[in-house]
Amino acid sequence: MTRVVVVTSGKGGVGKTTTSASFATGLALRGFKTAVVDFDVGLRNLDLIMGCERRVVYDLVNVINGEANLHQALIKDKHCENLFVLPASQTRDKDALTEEGVEKVLKDLEHMGFEYIVCDSPAGIERGAVMALTFADDALVVTNPEVSSIRDSDRILGILQSKSRRAKEGREPVKEHLVITRYSAKRVDEGEMLSYKDVQELLRVPLIGVIPESETVLQASNQGSPVIHIKDSDAAEAYADVVARFLGEDAALRFVAYDKPGLLKRLFGGA
Numbered sequence: 001m002t003r004v005v006v007v008t009s010g011k012g013g014v015g016k017t018t019t020s021a022s023f024a025t026g027l028a029l030r031g032f033k034t035a036v037v038d039f040d041v042g043l044r045n046l047d048l049i050m051g052c053e054r055r056v057v058y059d060l061v062n063v064i065n066g067e068a069n070l071h072q073a074l075i076k077d078k079h080c081e082n083l084f085v086l087p088a089s090q091t092r093d094k095d096a097l098t099e100e101g102v103e104k105v106l107k108d109l110e111h112m113g114f115e116y117i118v119c120d121s122p123a124g125i126e127r128g129a130v131m132a133l134t135f136a137d138d139a140l141v142v143t144n145p146e147v148s149s150i151r152d153s154d155r156i157l158g159i160l161q162s163k164s165r166r167a168k169e170g171r172e173p174v175k176e177h178l179v180i181t182r183y184s185a186k187r188v189d190e191g192e193m194l195s196y197k198d199v200q201e202l203l204r205v206p207l208i209g210v211i212p213e214s215e216t217v218l219q220a221s222n223q224g225s226p227v228i229h230i231k232d233s234d235a236a237e238a239y240a241d242v243v244a245r246f247l248g249e250d251a252a253l254r255f256v257a258y259d260k261p262g263l264l265k266r267l268f269g270g271a
Contacts, residue, residue, distance in 0.1 A: 002110040004117045006136040006174075008160075010152025012123035014144050015181035018217055019239075020120035021049045022228035023140065026243030028083035029228075032115045035074065037105075038088035039132040040122040041096060047087045050077065051224025061089040064101030070108050079229060084114075097131045106135055125159055135165050138175045138246075141205060144182050145194040150202050157205065177208035179242060184213045185258035196256055209242035211235055212255040 007020040017040075024036035037060060038046035047053040052075045058068035063086070070086070077083035086105075089096065109117050121132035133139065139160055143153040157176065161167055164174050180196050187193040200207050211217075214235040220227035228239045234255050241251040 002106075002114055002117060003137045004106060004119065004135050005138040005140060006119040006121055006133045007140045007142060008121040008129065008133055008156050009123060009142045009149070010125070010154075010156045011144075011149045014123075014142050014149055015211065015217070016123070016142050017045050017049055017120055018221065018227060019140060019142050019179055019181065019211075019242075020046065020118055021226035022236075022239040023243060023246075024116070024118040025077070025080060025083060025226040025228050026240055027116050027118070028077070028080040030243065030247065031082065033082045033113055034080075034116045034118065035084045035086060035109050035114045036118040036120060037086040038120050039097070039128045040120065041088045041092055041128050042090065043122065044088040044090045046120050047075075047085060048224060049221050049226060050075075050085050052077070052085055052087075053224070056087045059087045059089040060105065061092045061096045063105055064096065064098065070105070070112065079225075095127060097128060099131065099134060102131050103135060125155065129156075130159065130163055133160055133164055133174070136160070136174050137166075138177065140177050140179050140208070140242075141203070142179045142181055143199065143203070145180055145188075145196065145199050147194075150194075150199060154203060157203065176205045177246065178203060178205040179209050179211065180207070181211040182213045183210045183255065185256055189258040189260070196253075207253075208245045209238055210253060210256050211238045211242075 024034050028034045058073035062068040063073050074084040119132040122128040143149045160174050188195045196210050212234045216230045216233040217227050228236045230236045244251040
């Protein structure tokens with residue numbers, strides 16, 4: 001059975017597209033046939049992070065409007081046999097997304113045998129974001145450990161609980177998962193950042209992963225590769241843990257404790 005997973009947040013710049021790319025890649029690496037769909041009509045960044053921007057011919061809006069079919073628009077990932085990208089349009093308006101059109105695309109993807117459809121939502125609560133979450137079975141709510149990001153994520157949770165198709169039909173609610181990005185255990189220890197426990201207590205959503213602040217995230221984006229592919233990277237391992245927990249496996253929470261350097265290390269230039 002196909003599961004539709006929306007990756008969402010209220011605030012921009014928190015790492016939604018980075019999370020969508022690595023989460024979808026992680027599922028595909030586990031052997032699941034996965035499609036990742038960019039709902040950010042007018043901006044479109046997913047294809048850059050996936051490294052397929054030069055291969056975009058048709059997009060989500062073309063498919064909705066009947067100007068192309070899914071076989072023409074889907075881009076097969078270069079690294080994963082089971083992963084396909086459906087890009088957003090850079091030239092259309094977000095009003096080009098209709099509930100009927102999005103539902104048809106998702107149904108067609110299901111009929112093509114996709115086990116997971118990951119919807120990369122734009123920030124905020126405008127049409128593209130609502131369309132991305134309407135048909136969700138699961139939601140990865142991405143937030144940074146800062147008050148404004150948490151407040152905006154709380155608002156998105158309210159929209160998930162009221163505007164999703166599951167909510168409107170009185171079915172089992174969308175299953176929510178919290179992903180905290182750009183986390184610095186050192187700054188938490190120094191009292192400069194909220195802890196993951198603080199964030200979880202404020203949002204009351206089950207925590208599925210903490211992604212540490214890492215330069216490799218930017219490096220991977222610039223290389224057009226999801227960070228989960230970067231070997232020996234804390235961020236890559238953290239995203240792999242997110243996928244494992246999502247699939248119901250036990251994975252210890254890593255990268256949340258700060259090991260203070262000893263006196264000698266501090267004296268001789270340790271961090």
